[in-house]
Amino acid sequence: MLRIAALEKLVHQLNRLPGIGPKTAQRLAYQILREPELSTGLQEALVAVRETVHLCERCFSYTDEPTACRYCADTSRKDDVICVVEEPSDIVRVESSGAFRGRYHVLHGAISPLDGVGPDDLKIRELLSRIEESQGSAPITEVILALDPDLEGDTTVLYLAKILTERGLKATRIASGVPLGSDIDYVDDRTLGRALENRVEL
Amino acid sequence: MLRIAALEKLVHQLNRLPGIGPKTAQRLAYQILREPELSTGLQEALVAVRETVHLCERCFSYTDEPTACRYCADTSRKDDVICVVEEPSDIVRVESSGAFRGRYHVLHGAISPLDGVGPDDLKIRELLSRIEESQGSAPITEVILALDPDLEGDTTVLYLAKILTERGLKATRIASGVPLGSDIDYVDDRTLGRALENRVEL
Numbered sequence A, B: 001m002l003r004i005a006a007l008e009k010l011v012h013q014l015n016r017l018p019g020i021g022p023k024t025a026q027r028l029a030y031q032i033l034r035e036p037e038l039s040t041g042l043q044e045a046l047v048a049v050r051e052t053v054h055l056c057e058r059c060f061s062y063t064d065e066p067t068a069c070r071y072c073a074d075t076s077r078k079d080d081v082i083c084v085v086e087e088p089s090d091i092v093r094v095e096s097s098g099a100f101r102g103r104y105h106v107l108h109g110a111i112s113p114l115d116g117v118g119p120d121d122l123k124i125r126e127l128l129s130r131i132e133e134s135q136g137s138a139p140i141t142e143v144i145l146a147l148d149p150d151l152e153g154d155t156t157v158l159y160l161a162k163i164l165t166e167r168g169l170k171a172t173r174i175a176s177g178v179p180l181g182s183d184i185d186y187v188d189d190r191t192l193g194r195a196l197e198n199r200v201e202l
Helices: A005-015 A022-034 A036-052 A088-097 A124-134 A151-166 A189-197 B005-015 B022-034 B036-052 B088-097 B124-134 B151-166 B189-197
Strands: A081-085 A103-106 A142-145 A170-173 B081-085 B103-106 B142-145 B170-173
Touching: A005 A022, A005 B036, A022 A036, A022 B036, A022 B088, A036 B005, A036 B022, A036 B036, A081 A088, A081 A124, A088 A103, A088 B022, A103 A124, A124 A151, A142 A151, A151 A170, B005 B022, B022 B036, B081 B088, B081 B124, B088 B103, B103 B124, B124 B151, B142 B151, B151 B170
Parallel strands: A081 A103, A081 A142, A142 A170, B081 B103, B081 B142, B142 B170
Antiparallel strands: none
């Protein structure tokens, strides 16, 4: 690397991005040096995102609307069912399935004692007060947990299921099993085990 | 992708970086949203690079020094031999070989008619006037062409060799051949062909 302080700093910052190693960061930095327009474009985009994008007050997804995001503001959606996801990007995945027309709630992570993430670090308190507030007008009756089928997701599901059923709500979790169009030969043991366990009566 | 204008713009800008596809750009944008500190750090680094890094007036490498870069300012280097490279990053490679202690000159590319890059788009005119100016005090006698051994590099070498020898200078090109520590079994035909052609008498 050319020993130029500002250039080294840029490489360091690019290197902090997920999946960008030191070598890639160097290549990107040189390209940014070659194309000043790339640098200003990127800078403007970073500023615009910081200035306009914030969390939705209700579901905690990202939005550039002043208060409620487009999913919370959409009056054609059902109010009695809420889909809980780990990250805002998960909403896009659920939406593109076309199988859900209710409201969303983003936890911003999952319980992970190893990483020091407890229930209080997630938007769980906000979920519960949202459910409580709904009881008067348009009560939430079902909470669908669309969390990742991994250790952290499982822990969070167990935790939430207990709290939610205690409050008399129906708590469900999206099914795990053999992906559509796949070959049973190539599905891993745990997924196939789960698919057998959760078999559906015909 | 969440339909947020500023976020989509950031993804677009990240996608313009070399080797960053749309999916990676999305992942980076979400990470930048999660960590505002990443966004400000990157922005500051971009601004610092634009404000402090510029081309060296003599060799056209990048520098943050007011006039000459560290290689041009270094009085312990030989003035009679100049190493011509395509990109500033190539200087670092030549330096780390430890086999060169002269001056550098960066062309900022190579002749490529297919991409519309002709001799006038490169720092060739600047190289020639640099050589001319040197004739009075500390004359440059040899020009080492450390260009890539590809079509563009070959074309540029042919072009420069003609001009330089016409001016009575010694023009050399770095050797191509079998890389040290490699296995002849795995070297491609053209490289091995070149290695045989350019065999060195013992």
